[in-house]
Amino acid sequence: MDRESIPAQSHSDGAVLFADVSSSTKLYEKAGNAAAFGAIGQCLALMKSCSSAQQGRVVKTIGDEVMVLFPSAENAMLAALDMQVAITELPPVSGLPMAIHIGFHHGPILSDASGDVFGDTVNLAARLAKLASQGQIITSKDAVAHLPASLRQVMRYLYPIQVRGKEAPVELFEAIWQQNADMTVLADTSQRAIRAAALTLRYRETEVRMNGASPPVTIGRDAAMTIVVADPQTSRFHATVEFRAGKYMLIDRSSNGTHVAIDGDDEIILRRDEVALRGHGWITFGQSMAGVGERIEFFPA
Template sequence: MSHSRPQTILFADVSGSTRLFESRGDVEARRLIAAVLDALTQVCQQHGGRVIKTIGDEIMCTFPGALNGVLAACDMQRRMGRDINFVRDSLAVRIGLHHGDALEEADGDVYGDAVNTAARMASLAKREQVVTTAATYDSLSGKVPEARSLGKARVSGKLLPIEIVDLVWQEDTSGMTMVQSAVRIGDLPGTGAVLKLRHRGQTVELKPESEPFAMGREPSNHLTVEADWVSRTHATIEYKRGHFMIADRSTNGTYVRIGEDDEQKVHRDELHLRKSGTISLGQSFGVNTGDIIYFDAD
């Protein structure tokens, strides 16, 4: 029988695992990822947490309280930075967590809003970063890590964007500017930012509060590009960490040209869209002559 209770959900995944498989081969890459997940499991258990499951290069954990999860997340990053085996192979993780109500099934798995929000925090985190909601951070008491505001982000199922923060887990924080709690969204710079997109006579304006803008071959995307070399959901554009970012999810990659610079191929990665430029889904600009997407970032 399932029941709902407050708990902290944490997701951590190995950063750059796709490139790891390409450079080290399947067997060695799987061994390295397994070693990372084992280390994260140990840290989770040391902080009273429970591993729900591992999926590929990702681990999902729960903790009884927000402080348990926050301290575990920071120790996970420290463990990655101290272990010579991980450092030698340039292995790192990105972590997202959130405290809230979650539905716990009889088999131990958990579902619900807190899980969705935690997964979203993990997707926003960069390599060697811990991202959580401002609400989770503000609920902490006692000696807690410092945090820096990352502005706001959209979470599926929530009407308005929510404030998020980056936890400062590094022990040597000299030269870094800290804030003890999240800055109010209205006080943040750049909240008036606009990204304009143009494609085949269609013009779209994206703002920081806009939902992630999906581009791809399927009609369900916000912008549909019907071509064999374009994936069903090829790439998304979203405002996060103070910038409009394009994230590639495709098979063939996304080509971006900023100003007069050379084109950059983005593949299973993301790129800051700045100034103005062009986007080509799945093909280099030298080949694609009809489906160029133009952007202007104000």
């Protein structure tokens, strides 16, 4: 029976969460099929257990990803935090630490007779999970508004994204669940981070200077990006640069990949991966440095 023949019914608002095992392809390559399959199975079991403890219903498992429906944004957030902590306590597999990335959104939930859920809330939650990096929990401003004050304190504003069918950009937040010397759990940024060495990103006439207190810089063709790159090979939302644990991390979020050339090193290609920017170098989007006019230069400021 196809979806069109199953009557859909609208429920009260809820939260949909997607949690995905990070770098699973690399895990299979390095650890082998049996070890990787077992490790991912252990991660999935933990994610499901954490969900059940917060009144979550596992809607489906898709490969190494779970989709869960929660009665509230608070339940989804608490489950996401529990998942991250539980996964970090797992032992490495073939030298690779196990990690997950999570996205969730709060809004109207549509379901069918089979128990599957769909609609805008589901679609946006899935997109947020794809935007999340290893160890990250990303959610929307709408979801944050439904959190209690104690949980809103651990949220940090990221950047807006444009979503098809919506006039206004969707504003994104991440949960700060790991404390380190460069970042506090509360909204105040540590003085050590503020004093960190600055980084400058330059594209044509645009120059963005970052320090440890700066919000993430977004890069892409979309007009809402911090740096708008006029190149058809560049995705609408292609990459971000953010300060984390004392480093400026370039994170690829694109379809075509990001090329990075750091002076003195070979050019590298990022595909849904990240690298620390150091010294002086160049960034191109979807194609190699050779013969490419559209590029971003980075250097210490």
